[in-house]
Amino acid sequence: MKVFVTIQHPAHVHFFRNAIAELEAEGHAVSVFVRDVAVAPELLDAYGIDYEVLAPASDSLPSLARSQLQYELALLRRAWREDPDVLTAISEPAITHVSTLLDCRSVLFCDTEHATLENGLAFPFADRVCTPECYTDEIGDKQVRYPGYHELAYLHPDRFDPDPSVLDDVGVDRDERLVVLRLVAWDAVHDVGGAGFGDAREVVAELERHGATVRITAEADLPPELADRDATVAPERMHDLLYYADLFVGESATMASESAVLGTPAVFASSLTLGYLDELEAEYGLVFTTGGDNPQAEALERASAILAGYDETDWAERRERVLAERVDTTEVILSQVGDAAGRAGDADRGVAHPLAERQ
Template sequence: MKVWIDITNAPHVRFFKNIIEYLQGEGEDVIITIRKFGDIHKLMRLFGFDFISIGKHGVSLAEKLKESTKRAYKLSKLIIEEKPDVGVSKHSIELPRVTFGLKIPSVYILDNEHAIAANKLTLPLCEKIIMPEVIDLWDVIKTGADPNSIIRYRGTSEILHFQNFKYNDKIFHDLKLELKKEKTILMRPEPALASYLDADCHKSVLTPIVEMLKDHANILVIPRFKEQAELFKGYENVTILKPPVDTFSLMKKCDLMIGAGGTMNREAALLGTPVISCYPGKPLAVDKFYIENGLMHRSTETDEIVKLALKLLLDDKKPPKIETDDLFKIIIENIYNAANKG
């Protein structure tokens, strides 16, 4: 069997890591395509995967349209030659369009119901859509998805990230961090370049929070791009980390996570670290899942976030356990089923 996996965002590298390794271990031919965006290339090399880099991320709407169109064309030329049995992706704009055009079955992993434009371009073309059961079916069907193509599971996609995770308790030492305070907070700025969030990449909702918490704890910031890194320079007790780093061990080691994004917040929640989400957009259903299960707090008010952060830094309560399905098994089974039907 020949499987095409398209990776378009850095967190998706970790998501697909164990799937790729399993398929390769089973002797399947796996073609991995990626685009130039964030730390995708660095993470792929870190995990030792062979890949084909095609296209890049566009910032403005016009650039997004042009880059996606060019990428779809280049991917089409490659996939016409490779003839895979099935295509697999997580929020790739181009893979569903290419597989649909070439009559190749596709398996699509979805966890963002607010990415309306992207979902309208992709979901109507997908053979199978695997998504958390907490996402309202109507939010997906109204973008054109076939209800019969949808497979739902308990949990969120981040449960797959920890399939073979080994915690490094010496992560602070390995990173040579000079930490002066007893408590440490990890922060992740908002995805300011994403199409689904109206944000200014030269500002961050985290800067006033940093200003008020820098005297109470060590603050580690993992920016998404160069302009974001510049926003946090010059603060005392603030360290800017350059990816790729062992974020899982960092999240587990830190006393608190404050994130203006999504993936790392949910990962930290699964690792048992207290989390405050200050995502400036409308909360996703997957975030509500963690909030309702007592694994995440949410606020967009600076004073409230700071007050809650100081409280959580002193709270030793263990988070509750949650029931989830075996997402790895669900994805693998659907890859084989789709390929065999193709």
């Protein structure tokens, strides 16, 4: 097979990296293309994945439109020249547009219902859209639902082996109660209107009042008085930190889900709602979303309750339930990409096929 993978966000590197490694180990040709967004190229370098930057990052809707046009034209030129069997990405319209123009296959993954702009531009042209079973929107016959989460493509225990030395990197002892606090910039298109915290200093003070050691990962600069709490670890080691943390509190839905599947309880401070976080909360009690009138106050109340009654065994048992009932998502990626490529080849030979078997 010839497979194109496109990357628009650091989390997409994690999502695809194991599938890329397995496809290449089996002798398939994988080309990786990236938008020049913060951290993504660094992660690709850290994992030894070759890639090509096709377009710069954007900081406004007009620049996003320009960047998207540049991205799609560059991807179209590469696909015209290399003739891939399958293009795959997370919620990226470019792969569906290019595959439609060149009559190859697109496999789109999506877990974010409120990414309405990207989804609206991508879904009509996609050959198949793979979503977790908990995804709340109905997409139609092209939708393939599977019992898993994006984060289990790289944090399933078959894929992830945590390294405790990360605690030394952030100056935390094993017997300290560790809270990871995530602050986001809220400038992504699909994040508009989702702000959670108003005053990071108040959040840190309340968490530390319960005896916790706080380490912060932030998209913007921290206030000077919080600079010594900065979690200065390499981006590829953040999951080690989340695994050994006792609690995650933050504004990132992805990191909340990552924490949950690692067995670290997560308090998500945002007014945004997502099917996968709702399921991790309702079915497994590993995520707590605080999206009322005052997300910060709600988040601190929930975090305080977790720290006051912490039971490590209980959280580990909740994680075991997740792993028993949900799949290794990398296997889903491999099966869907392989099936799409096979059907593309058979279609070229004039062989008719029914719809792909659902996961």
